[in-house]
Amino acid sequence: MRGVTLTPLPHCNKCKGGLGVKRELSVPLLELKNVTKFYHGTTPALADVSFSIAKGEFVSIIGPSGAGKSTLLRCINRMIEVTSGEVSVDGVIVSELRKRNLRKLRTKIGMIFQHYNLVDRLTVIENVLHGRLGYKSTMAGVLGRYSQEEKRHAYRIINLLGLEGQIYQRCDKLSGGQKQRVGIARALIQDPKMILCDEPIASLDPNSARIIMDHLKNVSIEMGITVIVNLHQVNVALKYSDRIIGVNKGKVVFDGSPNALTAEQISEIYGSDSKDMMVDLGERYAI
Numbered sequence: 001m002r003g004v005t006l007t008p009l010p011h012c013n014k015c016k017g018g019l020g021v022k023r024e025l026s027v028p029l030l031e032l033k034n035v036t037k038f039y040h041g042t043t044p045a046l047a048d049v050s051f052s053i054a055k056g057e058f059v060s061i062i063g064p065s066g067a068g069k070s071t072l073l074r075c076i077n078r079m080i081e082v083t084s085g086e087v088s089v090d091g092v093i094v095s096e097l098r099k100r101n102l103r104k105l106r107t108k109i110g111m112i113f114q115h116y117n118l119v120d121r122l123t124v125i126e127n128v129l130h131g132r133l134g135y136k137s138t139m140a141g142v143l144g145r146y147s148q149e150e151k152r153h154a155y156r157i158i159n160l161l162g163l164e165g166q167i168y169q170r171c172d173k174l175s176g177g178q179k180q181r182v183g184i185a186r187a188l189i190q191d192p193k194m195i196l197c198d199e200p201i202a203s204l205d206p207n208s209a210r211i212i213m214d215h216l217k218n219v220s221i222e223m224g225i226t227v228i229v230n231l232h233q234v235n236v237a238l239k240y241s242d243r244i245i246g247v248n249k250g251k252v253v254f255d256g257s258p259n260a261l262t263a264e265q266i267s268e269i270y271g272s273d274s275k276d277m278m279v280d281l282g283e284r285y286a287i
Helices: 069-076 099-106 124-135 138-143 148-160 176-188 206-223 234-240 263-277
Strands: 028-037 046-054 058-062 084-089 109-112 194-198 226-231 243-248 251-256
Touching (some): 028 069, 069 194, 099 124, 176 206, 206 234
16 A cells, blocks of 8 residues: 555553554444434434444445434444444443543544644644543643653654654644644544544545545554544545445445445435546546
8 A cells, every 4th residue: 555654653551552463353343233313303313323343444434414424423432422222332332331431431432533623722742642631630631741651652653643843833833634643643642442533534635635544544454443434535435445334314325345335336325416426436546
């Protein structure tokens, strides 16, 4: 694969060393059973969604705007509550967790956003270290008390993502692609088992988008972290995914390998917008 190559980070005693290279595609990490979500009215945002995702798997969720992709991600880490059904992560039913245990679970789940969700007035390393707040007491978090081991770990991740020249630069001075790499670094310092990415390249130019997707793919391959990415771009999903889940009107209408995705299935996923989303399925690796 062209682009940036990641290498495994050294073990960090304080940071639990969750950055090994073992890839376990046979072990379910995430399971959704009959998940339904209503916001209001009679039309569900998600309707009876069921699937499981393995450790180390790279999964793209595709579908038109309003299909339920963002709702799906937010149900996984319980940023929003499901109306019915069950979400379990690493064998734990998410809806049954209360404050402390929910916070503990969220340390296993990194989140990357379309609009970065960084604190612009803070530096790159300060934003990255925010990924450790889930491991801190409230007071330690407010005071920004990080161990030397955590700071060294942050330096290694920042360097790994090609941001060594921006470590002490304020994030409002960075390009969009650099900001998204800070978002990836902030997620990685959590030492997560899974990273959820909500339209991570929607605001980026093609070259920056390729760099971000290369990083995310290598996080999955070399670190064994499950990566779930919401995407509009079918060609990107075809290039990078182990598996694609197509969503339309809150329902899963396709779940399979990139090679199994046909023009007819793209049409079923995107409906009236399918002509705008069509790609040459003989050119699956262009971005």
